[in-house]
Amino acid sequence: MSERKYETSTGNVFNDLGFPNAEEQFLKAQLVYKIDTIMKERSMKQIEAASLFGVSQPDVSKLLRGDFRQFSVERLLRFLVALDQDVEIIIKPNQEAGRTAALQVF
Numbered sequence: 001m002s003e004r005k006y007e008t009s010t011g012n013v014f015n016d017l018g019f020p021n022a023e024e025q026f027l028k029a030q031l032v033y034k035i036d037t038i039m040k041e042r043s044m045k046q047i048e049a050a051s052l053f054g055v056s057q058p059d060v061s062k063l064l065r066g067d068f069r070q071f072s073v074e075r076l077l078r079f080l081v082a083l084d085q086d087v088e089i090i091i092k093p094n095q096e097a098g099r100t101a102a103l104q105v106f
Contacts, residue, residue, distance in 0.1 A: 023103060028068050030105035031076040036064050038083050052082045 007016070014029070015022035039049055046060040053060065063071060071079075077087050094101040 024073065027073055027103050027105065028071065028076060029066070031073065031080065032063060032066070032068050034085075034105065035076065035079055035083065038080075038085065039064075053079050 009016055012022055012026045014025040019025055035049075038044075046064070047057045050057040050060045059070075062068070068076070080087055
């Protein structure tokens with residue numbers, strides 16, 4: 001029986017694949033996931049979201065398919081506010097010894 005080789009994920013697929021700016025890309029992916037979830041809960045069409053966000057429908061389509069490089073974290077946060085979501089940024093000291101401080105979306 002051959003031995004299987006695998007790597008344990010860091011929890012950030014962008015980091016695991018060696019993408020530049022992996023932390024930022026992961027944060028953007030989490031924000032886009034929230035945007036997509038809210039749109040689905042509201043049965044919101046892409047054209048409606050585009051009008052709300054002030055972008056084109058093809059841009060919303062790209063965003064939801066994972067092509068979000070053109071959008072900054074700030075802009076994605078503004079999309080969430082446009083979706084009537086409160087966005088809170090809390091800065092606190094890292095409390096876990098041995099763990100690197102991180103950005104998280106809840």
